[in-house]
Amino acid sequence: MIFLTDIYLSGPRVLNPARGTDSVADILIRDGKVVFPAAGDVPQGCEMMDCMGLWAMPGLVDMHVHLRTPGNTGAETLESGLRAALAGGVTTVGLMPNTNPPIDNPELAGKLMRTVENLKLAAAVPVPCVTVGGAGGPLTDLEAFASLGLKAFSDDGHPVMPDRSFRAACERIAAFGGVLVEHPENTALAAGGVVNLGPVSVALGVPGLSEESEWSDAARCVALLEGTGARLHLTHLSSPESVRIASQAAAKGLSVTCDVTPHHLALSHDILQALGSAAKMNPPLRSEESRRELVSMCAHGLVGVVASDHAPHTRESKDIPLQSAAFGVTGLETLLPVTMGVLSGEGGMSPLAVVAMLSTAPASVLGIEIPDLRSETCDSLVLFDPGEEWVFQGGYSLSRNTPFLGTRLTGRVVMTLCRGRVFQ
Ligand SMILES: [Zn+2]
Numbered sequence: 263m264i265f266l267t268d269i270y271l272s273g274p275r276v277l278n279p280a281r282g283t284d285s286v287a288d289i290l291i292r293d294g295k296v297v298f299p300a301a302g303d304v305p306q307g308c309e310m311m312d313c314m315g316l317w318a319m320p321g322l323v324d325m326h327v328h329l330r331t332p333g334n335t336g337a338e339t340l341e342s343g344l345r346a347a348l349a350g351g352v353t354t355v356g357l358m359p360n361t362n363p364p365i366d367n368p369e370l371a372g373k374l375m376r377t378v379e380n381l382k383l384a385a386a387v388p389v390p391c392v393t394v395g396g397a398g399g400p401l402t403d404l405e406a407f408a409s410l411g412l413k414a415f416s417d418d419g420h421p422v423m424p425d426r427s428f429r430a431a432c433e434r435i436a437a438f439g440g441v442l443v444e445h446p447e448n449t450a451l452a453a454g455g456v457v458n459l460g461p462v463s464v465a466l467g468v469p470g471l472s473e474e475s476e477w478s479d480a481a482r483c484v485a486l487l488e489g490t491g492a493r494l495h496l497t498h499l500s501s502p503e504s505v506r507i508a509s510q511a512a513a514k515g516l517s518v519t520c521d522v523t524p525h526h527l528a529l530s531h532d533i534l535q536a537l538g539s540a541a542k543m544n545p546p547l548r549s550e551e552s553r554r555e556l557v558s559m560c561a562h563g564l565v566g567v568v569a570s571d572h573a574p575h576t577r578e579s580k581d582i583p584l585q586s587a588a589f590g591v592t593g594l595e596t597l598l599p600v601t602m603g604v605l606s607g608e609g610g611m612s613p614l615a616v617v618a619m620l621s622t623a624p625a626s627v628l629g630i631e632i633p634d635l636r637s638e639t640c641d642s643l644v645l646f647d648p649g650e651e652w653v654f655q656g657g658y659s660l661s662r663n664t665p666f667l668g669t670r671l672t673g674r675v676v677m678t679l680c681r682g683r684v685f686q
Contacts, residue, residue, distance in 0.1 A: 270309065272312050277318070279321065295682065304330070321352070321644055321678065322354075323353070324620075327569075332367070336576050350595040355391045356414065390415055403482070404438075408438045416497070421479050436493075456584060458548050503555065521567035524596065525571075528600050558609070566619065643678075652670070
């Protein structure tokens with residue numbers, strides 16, 4: 263439901279990573295803007311909301327999202343996906359380009375941007391292909407995308423190949439301060455793999471995907487990046503070794519960042535036998551040991567960003583034998599509770615640091631405005647109840663292919679203010 267009246271939020275804990283602040287303060291949403299009112303200054307006629315125990319934070323940025331448009335709108339549409347985003351507290355998504363046709367030309371990117379604008383839901387930033395068709399080889403018109411304000415590029419679904427295209431892309435992207443978002447996968451090593459290589463792949467009798475098939479490509483990218491001056495972001499890392507490669511490169515002065523997904527932080531490959539294709543994604547869920555190490559690496563600041571890799575699929579492409587089922591799980595609507603649960607619980611991180619991984623840090627990677635709960639100018643905000651227990655039964659997304667379906671979660675988005683409009 264959308265509200266356009268003014269709302270007075272009384273007493274939430276306000277987490278604002280842009281300023282490193284974490285304190286209790288009243289907030290007035292007036293004319294769609296965030297205002298920090300003087301004490302006791304409650305305007306007449308506005309709706310009062312008791313927010314004791316709730317957390318207010320900036321609108322979240324999920325930099326890795328598949329909304330299947332164009333080409334597979336039976337799995338998701340821009341409208342359903344952006345509504346799912348708002349339900350999850352996400353006010354900006356990065357649209358991955360592996361659609362059908364792929365987002366490899368500025369005309370399609372521009373058309374998507376206009377459609378998103380007209381929907382007046384969450385904002386969406388296309389992350390166009392690096393190579394034509396995302397197929398490896400000749401580069402797209404990177405500079406034309408940059409002139410539309412798009413700074414992040416990816417051949418997601420595949421690594422950027424061959425090496426000479428990767429290197430040339432880095433050189434051109436560096437010229438306008440952009441970033442190459444790599445889906446790290448050594449396709450020769452990964453070919454035919456279904457789930458993590460190990461006891462579970464053996465028990466299920468399916469070919470395995472090794473951690474090496476991920477980290478060996480991360481190492482390739484770092485080597486090719488050197489000397490180009492570009493920024494590299496390694497996305498959906500599942501192997502601690504990949505994170506080590508990224509952080510060692512950053513320690514050497516290269517501009518390398520990375521993200522992990524909520525499902526790789528919260529789940530291990532042990533659930534595959536119970537859940538089957540609902541837990542099949544690429545990269546796959548890893549061992550419990552790797553999962554724990556990823557959580558610890560987040561807590562130690564070696565991973566800067568969490569992104570959902572929201573990948574909706576129709577039932578027809580999931581409710582089939584594991585080996586032939588599509589890779590990918592949905593994640594927009596469970597992003598915040600799952601991430602907050604595992605990183606502030608097991609990881610021992612402060613809620614403020616977790617919110618940074620979901621808002622300011624991904625915005626900085628994408629090169630978009632940093633979300634900041636500044637009085638009078640900010641028009642996006644999330645209200646989160648950290649204690650509410652609920653069972654996720656599917657939401658606005660057209661697809662329900664998630665291992666968290668039917669799971670009891672702690673923490674729920676109560677309200678999202680997005681570009682001046684309140685969604686509840
Ligand atoms: Zn990917």
